[in-house]
Amino acid sequence: MLNFILFTTIVAAGTGGELCVSRAMKNVGEAKSFHPAEIATVVLRAIREPWMWAGVAMMASAFFALLGALSMYNVSFVVPVTALSYVAGAFGGAAFLGERVTARRWIGVALVTIGVTLVFFGKS
Amino acid sequence: MILVMVLAGPVGNIFLGMGMKSVSPVTFWPPAQLIHSGMRVFVSLPIWLGILSLITFFVAYMLVLSWADYSFVQPVSSVAYGVVALLGWLVLGEKVSALRWAGIAVICLGVFVVSRTGAQTTGAQATSRPTGGNG
Numbered sequence: 001m002l003n004f005i006l007f008t009t010i011v012a013a014g015t016g017g018e019l020c021v022s023r024a025m026k027n028v029g030e031a032k033s034f035h036p037a038e039i040a041t042v043v044l045r046a047i048r049e050p051w052m053w054a055g056v057a058m059m060a061s062a063f064f065a066l067l068g069a070l071s072m073y074n075v076s077f078v079v080p081v082t083a084l085s086y087v088a089g090a091f092g093g094a095a096f097l098g099e100r101v102t103a104r105r106w107i108g109v110a111l112v113t114i115g116v117t118l119v120f121f122g123k124s
Numbered sequence: 125m126i127l128v129m130v131l132a133g134p135v136g137n138i139f140l141g142m143g144m145k146s147v148s149p150v151t152f153w154p155p156a157q158l159i160h161s162g163m164r165v166f167v168s169l170p171i172w173l174g175i176l177s178l179i180t181f182f183v184a185y186m187l188v189l190s191w192a193d194y195s196f197v198q199p200v201s202s203v204a205y206g207v208v209a210l211l212g213w214l215v216l217g218e219k220v221s222a223l224r225w226a227g228i229a230v231i232c233l234g235v236f237v238v239s240r241t242g243a244q245t246t247g248a249q250a251t252s253r254p255t256g257g258n259g
Contacts, residue, residue, distance in 0.1 A: 075141030111234025118227030
């Protein structure tokens, strides 16, 4: 049960956080160079985005759940399981954002699920 | 920047794994026990190195996302699953079974297939009004 809660938090909060951060960065706009001043400007603009804060909060929750999971299992087991976020992304996109998920994308999602299942059974 | 992203993420996870292994399994109840574990995590050097690596990863990731599509960044970052397993095996001496390697390979393949559909979905999104987010 605890494992279930931990992995669910890692996947759900992680994916939600990434989507929020992605949205925030699209609002901030493109970083035109990797000049330190330019990077500083982008970072300063990013921290004024509410979406950024929502994303960071979710990612922080996912991070603590990750630490909990890592204290119990190997890194090479925990990290592949977090790939379930692609599955969560597809379902979340379809359910909450009304995105049309193509057949091909479902095939990809199925492959990720199969991969994670193999990783689970390969747990020694 | 993409290279930084693909390397810093796994290195960070490896450090975290290293740190958390030395802390021993976290007990979540009673709360005093959790706070005790939390304090030990807080003073662990590998944990801080891991956090530093993950911050590096995060900055690189943000910079890449500012010019690249999420659907392009996804398959590229899936390489990180392979890197994590490789480092876990080499650095932490974790036993990675053949079945697990196969699983990781299938995950990467799946991420690749998912990303190939990216252009279509963004095209469809561009015509419709962006939804969600007022909840």
